Amino acid sequence: MLQRLNKSSEVERPERVRGHPSELVDGTRPAYRTALGAAYSADSRAFMARIPDGTIDLVVTSPPYALEFKKEYGNVAKDKYITWFVPFAEEIKRVLKPDGSFVLNIGGSYNAGSPTRSIYHFKLLITLCDELDFHLAQECFWYNPAKLPAPAEWVNVRRCRIKDSVEYIWWLSPSAFPKANNKNVLTDYSPDMHRLIEKGFRAKQRPSGHNITSKFRKDQGGSIPSNVIIRGNNESNSAYMKKLSELGEKAHPARFPAAVPEFFIKLLTDSDDLVLDPFAGSNTTGAVAESLHRRWMAVEINDRYIKASKVRFTRTLR
Numbered sequence: 001m002l003q004r005l006n007k008s009s010e011v012e013r014p015e016r017v018r019g020h021p022s023e024l025v026d027g028t029r030p031a032y033r034t035a036l037g038a039a040y041s042a043d044s045r046a047f048m049a050r051i052p053d054g055t056i057d058l059v060v061t062s063p064p065y066a067l068e069f070k071k072e073y074g075n076v077a078k079d080k081y082i083t084w085f086v087p088f089a090e091e092i093k094r095v096l097k098p099d100g101s102f103v104l105n106i107g108g109s110y111n112a113g114s115p116t117r118s119i120y121h122f123k124l125l126i127t128l129c130d131e132l133d134f135h136l137a138q139e140c141f142w143y144n145p146a147k148l149p150a151p152a153e154w155v156n157v158r159r160c161r162i163k164d165s166v167e168y169i170w171w172l173s174p175s176a177f178p179k180a181n182n183k184n185v186l187t188d189y190s191p192d193m194h195r196l197i198e199k200g201f202r203a204k205q206r207p208s209g210h211n212i213t214s215k216f217r218k219d220q221g222g223s224i225p226s227n228v229i230i231r232g233n234n235e236s237n238s239a240y241m242k243k244l245s246e247l248g249e250k251a252h253p254a255r256f257p258a259a260v261p262e263f264f265i266k267l268l269t270d271s272d273d274l275v276l277d278p279f280a281g282s283n284t285t286g287a288v289a290e291s292l293h294r295r296w297m298a299v300e301i302n303d304r305y306i307k308a309s310k311v312r313f314t315r316t317l318r
Helices: 044-048 078-095 120-130 152-157 191-199 239-247 259-268 284-291 303-313
Strands: 037-041 056-061 096-106 135-143 166-173 228-230 274-277 295-300
Touching: 037 284, 037 303, 044 078, 044 295, 056 078, 056 259, 078 096, 078 120, 096 259, 120 135, 120 166, 228 259, 239 303, 259 274, 259 284, 274 284, 284 295, 284 303, 295 303
Parallel strands: 037 295, 056 096, 056 274, 135 228, 274 295
Antiparallel strands: 096 166, 135 166
């Protein structure tokens, strides 16, 4: 059953689109499909234009960043990035349900020839909110402790900068009250919290003015997580990489960890909800959605990458 929104939100969910996701877009054959989802080799802007309004519960994606050096999967220059991305964002907003969410993982970048940082991703966020009327539900971060120190000129050679290990995740929504439940992403209590629950404590007010009440003694099933997702991205021994190596196929060079879509799919959707990734790459999002029993659609413009991602679904292919 879908959860009801807070009454103060005044947002009504449209009737759900049921059935297999491949039935949403007529006349378009997926590269492959599974019990719960479908992957397409297509330009995602044109593809999303064919998806009916208000049918997607969650868009979670990591598009090409505006990096200084060109990558084989294609990336747009910083001065053109917003103009390039806005048409995609317009379609994303249209296909989202009113209480749906748009989770955008985007990395920062240095300016050319200078140890200073670009603010293109902040400009993009402002554009999405001010011009497209998205609401910023929360800014989150992906901390990758395995990230290599770069750029070498400023970090390793001149040593005038430190290692950049954090990427931004903008959690956006068409409304101020997107569907969310943090009980779905609780983490283990710390040893200190376990002792506190067991022994109890005296209610008091901290110097900050925060009241610590008796309810903190109760076991709520876990700790509310922070807005920082900690996960390395060194998956050289993953099943996806091993299988492609066996087949002699090349893996996508910029995979993001399953922990990112997993966290937000759990937080923002219910079983059988529909998740879309319009920049699917190696289709990590689809694989995670399938494992969590969410319906999904993945779109990737590079036919080779989307076909290679099929190895993630050997047990559920149709």
